[in-house]
Amino acid sequence: xxxxxxxxxxxxxxxxxxxxxxxxxxxxxxxxxxxxxxxxxxxxxxxxxxxxxxxxxxxxxxxxxxxxxxxxxxxxxxxxxxxxxxxxxxxxxxxxxxxxxxxxxxxxxxxxxxxxxxxxxxxxxxxxxxxxxxxxxxxxxxxxxxxxxxxxxxxxxxxxxxxxxxxxxxxxxxxxxxxxxxxxxxxxxxxxxxxxxxxxxxxxxxxxxxxxxxxxxxxxxxxxxxxxxxxxxxxxxxxxxxxxxxxxxxxxxxxxxxxxxxxxxxxxxxxxxxxxxxxxxxxxxxxxxxxxxxxxxxxxxxxxxxxxxxxxxxxxxxxxxxxxxxxxxxxxxxxxxxxxxxxxxxxxxxxxxxxxxxxxxxxxxxx
Amino acid sequence: xxxxxxxxxxxxxxxxxxxxxxxxxxxxxxxxxxxxxxxxxxxxxxxxxxxxxxxxxxxxxxxxxxxxxxxxxxxxxxxxxxxxxxxxxxxxxxxxxxxxxxxxxxxxxxxxxxxxxxxxxxxxxxxxxxxxxxxxxxxxxxxxxxxxxxxxxxxxxxxxxxxxxxxxxxxxxxxxxxxxxxxxxxxxxxxxxxxxxxxxxxxxxxxxxxxxxxxxxxxxxxxxxxxxxxxxxxxxxxxxxxxxxxxxxxxxxxxxxxxxxxxxxxxxxxxxxxxxxxxxxxxxxxxxxxxxxxxxxxxxxxxxx
Amino acid sequence: xxxxxxxxxxxxxxxxxxxxxxxxxxxxxxxxxxxxxxxxxxxxxxxxxxxxxxxxxxxxxxxxxxxxxxxxxxxxxxxxxxxxxxxxxxxxxxxxxxxxxxxxxxxxxxxxxxxxxxxxxxxxxxxxxxxxxxxxxxxxxxxxxxxxxxxxxxxxxxxxxxxxxxxxxxxxxxxxxxxxxxxxxxxxxxxxxxxxxxxxxxxxxxxxxxxxxxxxxxxxxxxxxxxxxxxxxxxxxxxxxxxxxxxxxxxxxxxxxxxxxxxxxxxxxxxxxxxxxx
Numbered sequence: 009x010x011x012x013x014x015x016x017x018x019x020x021x022x023x024x025x026x027x028x029x030x031x032x033x034x035x036x037x038x039x040x041x042x043x044x045x046x047x048x049x050x051x052x053x054x055x056x057x058x059x060x061x062x063x064x065x066x067x068x069x070x071x072x073x074x075x076x077x078x079x080x081x082x083x084x085x086x087x088x089x090x091x092x093x094x095x096x097x098x099x100x101x102x103x104x105x106x107x108x109x110x111x112x113x114x115x116x117x118x119x120x121x122x123x124x125x126x127x128x129x130x131x132x133x134x135x136x137x138x139x140x141x142x143x144x145x146x147x148x149x150x151x152x153x154x155x156x157x158x159x160x161x162x163x164x165x166x167x168x169x170x171x172x173x174x175x176x177x178x179x180x181x182x183x184x185x186x187x188x189x190x191x192x193x194x195x196x197x198x199x200x201x202x203x204x205x206x207x208x209x210x211x212x213x214x215x216x217x218x219x220x221x222x223x224x225x226x227x228x229x230x231x232x233x234x235x236x237x238x239x240x241x242x243x244x245x246x247x248x249x250x251x252x253x254x255x256x257x258x259x260x261x262x263x264x265x266x267x268x269x270x271x272x273x274x275x276x277x278x279x280x281x282x283x284x285x286x287x288x289x290x291x292x293x294x295x296x297x298x299x300x301x302x303x304x305x306x307x308x309x310x311x312x313x314x315x316x317x318x319x320x321x322x323x324x325x326x327x328x329x330x331x332x333x334x335x336x337x338x339x340x341x342x343x344x345x346x347x348x349x350x351x352x353x354x355x356x357x358x359x360x361x362x363x364x365x366x367x368x369x370x371x372x373x374x375x
Numbered sequence: 376x377x378x379x380x381x382x383x384x385x386x387x388x389x390x391x392x393x394x395x396x397x398x399x400x401x402x403x404x405x406x407x408x409x410x411x412x413x414x415x416x417x418x419x420x421x422x423x424x425x426x427x428x429x430x431x432x433x434x435x436x437x438x439x440x441x442x443x444x445x446x447x448x449x450x451x452x453x454x455x456x457x458x459x460x461x462x463x464x465x466x467x468x469x470x471x472x473x474x475x476x477x478x479x480x481x482x483x484x485x486x487x488x489x490x491x492x493x494x495x496x497x498x499x500x501x502x503x504x505x506x507x508x509x510x511x512x513x514x515x516x517x518x519x520x521x522x523x524x525x526x527x528x529x530x531x532x533x534x535x536x537x538x539x540x541x542x543x544x545x546x547x548x549x550x551x552x553x554x555x556x557x558x559x560x561x562x563x564x565x566x567x568x569x570x571x572x573x574x575x576x577x578x579x580x581x582x583x584x585x586x587x588x589x590x591x592x593x594x595x596x597x598x599x600x601x602x603x604x605x606x607x608x609x610x611x612x613x614x615x616x617x618x619x620x621x622x623x624x625x626x627x628x629x630x631x632x633x634x635x636x637x638x639x640x641x642x643x644x645x646x647x648x649x650x651x652x653x654x655x656x657x658x659x660x661x662x663x664x665x666x667x668x669x670x671x672x673x674x675x676x677x678x679x680x
Numbered sequence: 681x682x683x684x685x686x687x688x689x690x691x692x693x694x695x696x697x698x699x700x701x702x703x704x705x706x707x708x709x710x711x712x713x714x715x716x717x718x719x720x721x722x723x724x725x726x727x728x729x730x731x732x733x734x735x736x737x738x739x740x741x742x743x744x745x746x747x748x749x750x751x752x753x754x755x756x757x758x759x760x761x762x763x764x765x766x767x768x769x770x771x772x773x774x775x776x777x778x779x780x781x782x783x784x785x786x787x788x789x790x791x792x793x794x795x796x797x798x799x800x801x802x803x804x805x806x807x808x809x810x811x812x813x814x815x816x817x818x819x820x821x822x823x824x825x826x827x828x829x830x831x832x833x834x835x836x837x838x839x840x841x842x843x844x845x846x847x848x849x850x851x852x853x854x855x856x857x858x859x860x861x862x863x864x865x866x867x868x869x870x871x872x873x874x875x876x877x878x879x880x881x882x883x884x885x886x887x888x889x890x891x892x893x894x895x896x897x898x899x900x901x902x903x904x905x906x907x908x909x910x911x912x913x914x915x916x917x918x919x920x921x922x923x924x925x926x927x928x929x930x931x932x933x934x935x936x937x938x939x940x941x942x943x944x945x946x947x948x949x950x951x952x953x954x955x956x957x958x
Contacts (some may be wrong), residue, residue, distance in 0.1 A: 057859055059413045079413040079858045086859045092852035096874045106860035109870070161860060409773035414854055415864035421767040427760045428782055431832055435797030436785070438807060442800050481706050488703040492696060500704060502943055506711050509886075509939040509946075511893025512791075513913040514932040517920050518714035521721060521929075529713065553710045614790025616896035617913070621920065634792035638900060641796065646805050653793040660788050 009035045009070055009164055009197060011056075016065030018051055018221075025051040026062065027221035033165075033199065038191050040212035041201045044244070048221040049201045053167050056199070057086045069164065084165040085158030085196075089173055091150050093142040099153045100125050100138035106161035128156040131190060148179040155187070159194060166191075166198045172207065184211055205245050209233075217241055236271050239283060242352040246285055249326045250354065251300075253282045260351050264299045271352045282351040289328035291316060291344045293337055299345030302326070304338050318346060439657070442650035454651035459627045460636055464652075466544055467633040468659060471612030474551035475559075475605050481552075482559025482604055483597070489560075490567045504560050507553055512617025519550050520621035542624035547632060550619045555608030562604030566597055599674050606667040610660055718936050721929035733930035741907045742915035742931070745823070749898075749911060750891040753830045757887055758880065761838030765876075766868065769846035770854065783839050786832055791896025795829045798901050802828075821903030826911065829897035834887045841883035845876055878953045882946065889942040893935055 011033035018026040026048045033039055041049035054060040056067065058079030067074040074082065094102050107121045116124070129135050132152040142150055151171055158166060171187070172180040188211050191198045202208050208215050209229040217224045217232065217240075225237040236242040253260040255275050260267050260282045267284070269275050292299060302318040305325065309315045314335035316328045326346060330338070338344065409417070443451045454460065489501050507515065523530040523540040530541055540546050570593065578588040616634040624630030633656055640649035723730055733739055764783060768776055786794060800806050802819035812819060819825045853875070857867045873880075895913040902909045906918060912935060919928035 057413075059855060059859075061411060079855070080415075080861055080863065082859070083861070084859060086856065088852055088856060090852065092856040094853055094857070094871055105857065105862070105870075109857075109860065109862040109866050157856075157860070409771060412771055412851070413858055414770055414851055414867075415858070416868065417767060417771050419864075420763045421771075421773075424760065424764040424767050424779070427756075428764070428779070428835075431760075431828075431835055432782055432785055435794075435801060435832065438800040439793070439797050481703075481710075484699060485703045485707060488700055492700060494700060500707055502947055503707060503711055505943055505946070506715065506939065509889045509893075509942045510715075511895060511913050511916075511932075511935045511939065513895040513916050514718060514893070514935045514939075515714055516895075517916060517928055517932060518717045518721075521925070522713055522717045527717070553714065556710055610788055614793065614896075616790065616792050616899070621917075634790050634896065637792050637796055641799055641803075641900065644805055646800060646803065649796055650800055653790075653796050656790055656793060657788070664788070 010068075011074075011165065011197070012066075012068040013052075013056075014066045014068070016052065016055060016062045016067065018048075018055065018060065018062045020051075024221045026055070026065075028065070029218075029221070029223055031216060031223065031226065033197060034214075036195050036197055037213045038188065038198045038211060039200070040208035040215045041199060041218060042203070042205060042208040042215050042244075043218035043224075044203060046220070047218040049203075049216075049218050050169060051221075052218075053169055053199065053201045056165065057084055057167055058082050083161065083163055084167055085161060085163035087151075087154045087158050087166070087168040087171050089169045089171070091142075091154040093150055093153060093157070095142050098139050098141055099134070099145065099149075099156075100129070102142070102153055103128055103138075103157045103160050105157065124160060128160055131159070131193065132156040133186065146179075147175050148183055151175065151183060152186070155190065159190070159196070163196065166196045168198070168200045170201055170203070172202075172204075180207075187211065209245070217244065219244075234270075236352060238271065239352055239355045242271065242283055247327065248283045248285065249289060249348075251282050251284070251320075251324065251326065251348075252322075253280055253351070254278070255280050255353065260353070262300055262348070264301070264345065265347045267348045267351045269353055270350050275353050281354040282348075283354050284348045284351045286315065286327045286329040288349040289326060290347045290349070291318065291328050291330060291338065292347065293342060293344050297345035299347040302344055302346050304340050304342045304344060307335065307338065307340060318344060320346070439650055439653055443647055443654050445647040450647060451651045451654075454648040455655045459631070460633075460652055460655075462628045463631045463633040463636045464655065464659070466547060466631065467615075467656075468613045470544065470547040470551055471555075471609050471615070474548055474555050474612050475609040477552060478555040478559045478608050479601050479605050482556055482608075483563055483601060485556070486560045486563040486567055490564060504557050507557050507618075512554075512615070513621075515553060515618040516550070516621040519546075519553065519618065523549060523622060541622050542630065544623075544630050546622035546624070547619050547630065550622050551612040551615060554615050554618050555612050558607035558611060559601070559604030562600045562607065563597055566600040570596060599671055602667060602670050602674065606664065609663060613660060613663075614656065715936065718929055718932050721925055722933040724929075725926050729926050730930045730933075733927045734934075736927075738907045738910070738918075739912075739915060739927075739931060742910045742912045743934075745826070745910065746892050746912040748823070749827050749830050750888055752827050753834060753891045754884060754888050756831060757835050758838050758884055760835060761842050761883060762873075762880070764839045765842035765846045766872070769843050770851050780843070783836050785836075787836050789832075791833055791894065792900055794832045795897035795900030797832070798825055798828050820901055821905070821909060823909065825901035826898050826909065829901045830891050830894050833894050833897050834890045837887040837890060838880070838883035841879045841886075842876055845879045846872070849875055878949060882949050882953070885942055885945055885949070889939060892938060 013031040016026050016029045043049045055062050103125045104121050129138050134152050214228055216226045219240055225241045253262050256277050258269055260269050302320045305319045306317040312332050314330050316330055318326050521527050540549055574592050575588055578592045619632055623632055637649045637652050799820055802808050853871050854867050857871045898911055916928050916931045
């Protein structure tokens with residue numbers, strides 16, 4: 009099964025929810041549509057489900073014009089954000105629904121339907137709950153019923169709209185693993201919409217990061233980490249520190265150290281703002297340490313990693329993530345030196361990347 | 376000094392050719408007649424709805440609006456301004472107004488008692504309030520006429536005091552009291568139930584006595600619901616026929632209600648005249664509705680709800 | 681009826697007692713007394729005379745007619761209520777509020793006016809009067825007119841029950857059913873209808889009570905032909921005007937009984953409703 013999305017554009021009122029999205033979804037993959045609110049990810053999902061029609065663009069599924077099919081004809085499984093379980097039907101009837109409404113010719117026998125329901129109940133690990141009504145189920149259980157219901161019709165695509173949003177964090181983590189397991193067991197192509205980057209990075213084979221209706225980057229989670237395509241990608245995917253620096257020949261120079269710039273790939277020389285992760289930040293308390301002088305302001309966290317906040321002379325605060333054993337060497341008020349492994353350059357306030365504009369020089373835009 | 380326009384630069388994948396001041400704005404999409412939806416069955420359902428409503432409601436009302444003008448605008452005016460008609464309109468609307476006012480007071484009292492006190496038979500009393508809603512008006516009509524008639528329980532007693540209720544305008548008023556009561560009670564009850572207890576408690580801690588708390592805190596909160604109840608009771612009472620026709624004297628110019636004037640004109644095949652009175656009644660009701668809405672708006676503006 | 685949110689006030693103290701007496705007294709006077717009168721008068725000449733009323737052919741005809749009219753008006757208005765609620769509550773379109781106002785309009789009409797309008801359309805001197813006479817169809821002073829008058833009076837009742845509920849329930853379940861492959865009727869039948877069944881029943885109950893008890897509108901269109909175009913409420917009037925008070929009140933008792941049954945069923949339903957729907 010190949011799903012090709014080509015140049016999809018949709019406008020709501022004055023602003024474009026989708027501003028030309030092109031994407032190819034591979035058979036059997038687990039794809040995450042990630043982005044902040046308003047990025048267009050839910051709109052794209054709804055277009056795929058047939059609940060909204062785009063203004064321009066096409067979608068092809070195995071060579072067939074997908075947009076020409078109605079929501080009913082598309083044979084996709086959709087899990088709504090609030091599950092939309094049929095409140096007056098038991099979990100088993102909910103799951104059986106898609107099979108029961110098939111035209112007579114295609115409808116399986118009652119026994120077959122019952123067997124399939126049992127199969128799905130155990131796949132979703134809610135055996136025994138088939139006779140309960142949605143109101144009698146917990147949030148996590150309802151979510152499993154919703155997934156089972158969507159899978160009952162053997163869809164070509166499984167679409168999930170922020171399925172974990174309404175759950176508390178412990179249940180959320182548990183169900184994440186469940187969802188991946190179900191995906192692996194059934195092999196169905198799955199597209200998950202979420203604003204939680206941790207979730208997307210943990211679950212998906214590929215992540216599609218969206219912003220303002222456009223795709224910022226597509227790639228495996230590791231790729232997005234190692235080679236972010238833009239400062240937006242970098243800042244969205246994790247905590248970032250900011251520090252002023254001077255760029256020369258692809259290297260960002262700070263007081264006391266230098267770090268390679270991984271994005272943009274060809275940065276312009278001159279002053280800039282560097283962004284970097286706490287994990288890439290190193291602290292050295294030794295007497296002949298190199299790096300930016302700073303003072304430890306706060307130490308937090310428990311378990312294998314500590315977050316140490318330092319304040320540099322300019323007053324700016326940086327957070328470093330240090331392993332527990334190493335972190336024990338530090339205490340509040342101590343003088344340390346900061347070095348950073350690699351940085352991304354911020355685009356600046358007006359959205360430009362690279363150098364600040366001097367008067368009378370033309371604006372250079374990099375792709 | 377080229378100051379680039381911000382809009383063009385915020386989309387770095389678009390090479391900016393724009394001169395300063397030109398923005399790439401998007402033309403607002405014209406709102407379609409209906410929001411598209413993946414849900415089926417709109418056309419059919421709406422079509423049936425419009426057909427039914429058109430035939431059952433719109434068409435008859437069109438006849439009502441058009442027929443009075445058969446004899447020209449003067450004919451309409453003449454039909455309405457006949458002393459008999461005016462007297463009937465005065466009686467129907469006047470008695471309804473008075474009864475609605477009384478019902479506001481008594482309805483509030485009953486809603487209060489039902490909502491705040493516990494006593495044996497509370498549920499029965501509560502169900503009883505709905506009776507005028509469910510009881511056929513003719514049944515209420517003959518019951519009231521008998522009750523307040525010369526040989527009825529109440530009528531006989533009042534007769535000894537020299538008070539005559541049945542077959543007088545007073546009878547109309549009394550009958551409308553029963554008709555309008557449930558409207559006020561049912562309008563007030565939900566608001567009373569939802570009333571935040573902490574408001575009254577705050578008033579108490581600030582030193583207000585129960586009476587003060589009632590008039591300064593509770594009553595203003597209930598005002599919109601009371602106005603709604605009043606409006607419903609009034610509207611219902613003005614058009615009421617079955618409950619009233621038996622107890623009213625039906626003497627033209629004295630104790631004749633407006634609906635009876637319509638019936639009489641119809642019997643005389645004076646369709647235009649009947650329609651004129653009907654239209655006048657509708658007009659007065661709509662006027663009252665507008666007035667009530669204005670009061671509601673004024674209340675909500677003051678109350679900040 | 682929900683309990684008050686203030687601490688339980690058992691009736692104690694002079695003022696509450698006074699208010700209670702006043703309120704209950706008023707209720708008894710305004711609503712209780714007429715009801716009692718109906719029963720007292722109906723049985724004033726004993727059970728035998730009471731029952732004899734219902735052996736009269738005219739009374740039986742009146743009952744039959746009332747049942748017939750309700751049997752036509754209520755299902756039609758229910759179908760309308762469902763269709764109107766579906767289009768208004770589940771979709772957005774221009775003119776929605778206008779349609780809502782139109783549906784509510786009959787509530788502002790005097791029942792007599794609701795009958796008058798049909799005479800204006802189909803009466804001897806109505807718009808379609810001459811045409812109907814030519815075709816030999818009788819609407820006014822015949823059963824069709826009575827049905828039309830009853831329909832107009834009761835048309836908003838079921839719609840007004842369903843519209844807010846269906847709007848509150850939203851479209852998610854219906855959309856989910858669509859993505860699972862269900863067609864329009866199936867979605868309506870298996871998802872929407874079960875979700876509103878109690879409200880529908882409630883509305884049907886009220887609509888039925890009003891339809892069977894309607895007097896003003898029917899009085900105008902019926903022609904008062906005993907045994908033919910008298911519904912039960914009109915029959916009550918006819919007996920009363922003939923000074924057959926026992927007969928009138930006996931028939932009235934039947935109608936009052938219907939009202940009481942309706943109220944009881946309504947109360948039971950209202951108690952069951954929140955649990956069924958939430």
